[in-house]
Amino acid sequence: GESVGLHLPTLSVQEGDNSIINCAYSNSASDYFIWYKQESGKGPQFIIDIRSNMDKRQGQRVTVLLNKTVKHLSLQIAATQPGDSAVYFCAEMGYGQNFVFGPGTRLSVLP
Amino acid sequence: DSGVTQTPKHLITATGQRVTLRCSPRSGDLSVYWYQQSLDQGLQFLIQYYNGEERAKGNILERFSAQQFPDLHSELNLSSLELGDSALYFCASSVQGGSGNTIYFGEGSWLTVV
Numbered sequence: 001g002e003s004v005g006l007h008l009p010t011l012s013v014q015e016g017d018n019s020i021i022n023c024a025y026s027n028s029a030s031d032y033f034i035w036y037k038q039e040s041g042k043g044p045q046f047i048i049d050i051r052s053n054m055d056k057r058q059g060q061r062v063t064v065l066l067n068k069t070v071k072h073l074s075l076q077i078a079a080t081q082p083g084d085s086a087v088y089f090c091a092e093m094g095y096g097q098n099f100v101f102g103p104g105t106r107l108s109v110l111p
Numbered sequence: 112d113s114g115v116t117q118t119p120k121h122l123i124t125a126t127g128q129r130v131t132l133r134c135s136p137r138s139g140d141l142s143v144y145w146y147q148q149s150l151d152q153g154l155q156f157l158i159q160y161y162n163g164e165e166r167a168k169g170n171i172l173e174r175f176s177a178q179q180f181p182d183l184h185s186e187l188n189l190s191s192l193e194l195g196d197s198a199l200y201f202c203a204s205s206v207q208g209g210s211g212n213t214i215y216f217g218e219g220s221w222l223t224v225v
Contacts, residue, residue: 042218043219044154044201098156099144099214101154
């Protein structure tokens with residue numbers, strides 16, 4: 001069945017460095033992907049999305065890359081800040097599907 | 112602020128009891144989703160409504176039910192509660208319900224069953 005997974009459950013980075021959070025998906029029919037950020041005790045917050053007809057999309061300090069060949073999605077955060085510490089989820093959706101969320105990666109920003 | 116409102120924010124109840132969680136979607140959104148998040152699990156999809164009708168069902172227990180009202184707000188009813196039902200319950204909404212529609216989450220309702 002369809003599934004979304006993450007390569008790394010935890011990631012620690014130095015403040016100011018760039019962060020890369022990875023995600024693998026198994027359903028090649030998925031055509032829409034979203035990254036969410038969840039801070040402790042709060043709801044998932046939309047960060048950035050990408051459709052399958054694109055391979056890269058940039059936002060403010062964040063970039064999402066989509067490699068459909070290997071079914072891989074990544075979130076890059078530039079100049080990571082303490083406020084970026086959170087759990088990051090990727091989610092995929094395709095026609096007739098509901099969003100499938102990965103287990104999440106915890107990002108810890110070290111001072 | 113996502114624009115999705117959930118009440119109550121916290122709820123403590125005893126086993127065997129029944130509770131109702133309420134959700135108001137973002138203005139203009141027709142689709143409402145319910146998710147459960149436990150400590151040992153990620154976001155588990157429970158159920159989706161679109162314009163008052165059930166659109167999709169996920170891992171929702173028979174003890175749980177939901178509905179979406181004409182004003183588009185939604186309620187999730189949890190009955191015969193068990194300790195394992197303790198979790199964070201999220202409501203999310205989107206304009207429509209298909210692929211390509213971003214879903215926005217509320218802040219969640221913390222349910223503790225004692």
